[in-house]
Amino acid sequence: MDNLTERLATEQVALEDELMFFMFSDLFGFPSPFPHIAIELVPILADRIEPWLKRMASKRSVLSEKFSQCDGWA
């Protein structure tokens, strides 16, 4: 049971991180398609952005990880 909740938690964090990346890719130098909308999302996600950035920074390579998850890119 614990194992399952843990896995679900990990999965949720991974999904949330991905969603953050879609919204705030500008921070990594990828122009977001709609930066204007991202502006109003910053206050809503204010307490989650910095922890997310920290997690992203601790990964060995954000890009290779993201790309390897896309079909046909890896």
Place this chain on the structure above:
Amino acid sequence: MTDGPEKREVFFLPDVFFVGGKGGVGKSTVAVALGFALSERGRTLVASTDPAHSLSDILSEGIGPSPKKVGENLFCVEIDVEKELDRYVTSAKRQLFSAVSPAVAERLSRFIDILRDSPGTVEYATFEKIVQIVSNPSSYRYVVFDTAPTGHTLRLFVLPDLLQSWLEELVKRRREVLRLEAMRSLGEKSFEELLEKDALHRSLERRLESVKRAVKVFRNREHLHIFFVLNPEKLPFEETRRAIRALSDIGVPVSGVIVNRVIPKDLEGKLPEVLVRESRFWLNRIRSDLGVPVLAEIPLLMGGVRPETIREMAGALGRVIA
């Protein structure tokens, strides 16, 4: 054509005219003249979205960021996108500072500045302002947009669809996250409950709703009219031809072109022959090679932009929209 019956409908949307074209061909003047012609039939707004506004110069009176009455049924506005953006950024920062500690807010507000300076931001803010004007129910029967030069106008028509699919993707992903969270809580929190409380989901949904309204306006072929203004010259001809093709590629039909500064017969003898010949050549190409109807040919009016010339233009355009 009256205001009556439509106003009772839930979705009353105005007839929208986009006037585009290369810089310097007389777009704004034609937009104003078109506005005068339309105002004979109903409340009309002419809105300039070109950062290099010229409505004030054309009408010889100060037009600002809120609609100003310039005729019986005619209003004009020059949209100051940069200023709108500053207001938007300020309000986002204020919310930010009330949400987290000053130190975090300070760091994140620099992030907002980065987003503010992204290339798409101004363009999108323009688009949003247009949507706001158009979807404001029943305030105007006709809205004419005097747009920025060609490339800008093209992007405008691609934006709503792109934005809709981007937002739908975000909403879908947000729901997935919340579904996992509900699952993880082992029945303590329901998915619906989480969904309702989630500020991000709410914000994305609200955006999506307004974009769907925009898509509706932009797809409403019967009430959407796209005119290109050009002169009988090589460069405007080529640029307009490309624009028409690009729009038709994305399924947006151009209603037709308005040729401005056509040399009238009685002037032909008074101008250098080479100029007259050149002008006639390009006029013929416009008539035969653009693949869209020529809606009006406006003669070269001597004496520049004056109330009389605008009235004269309005007369010519009135027949087009009849």
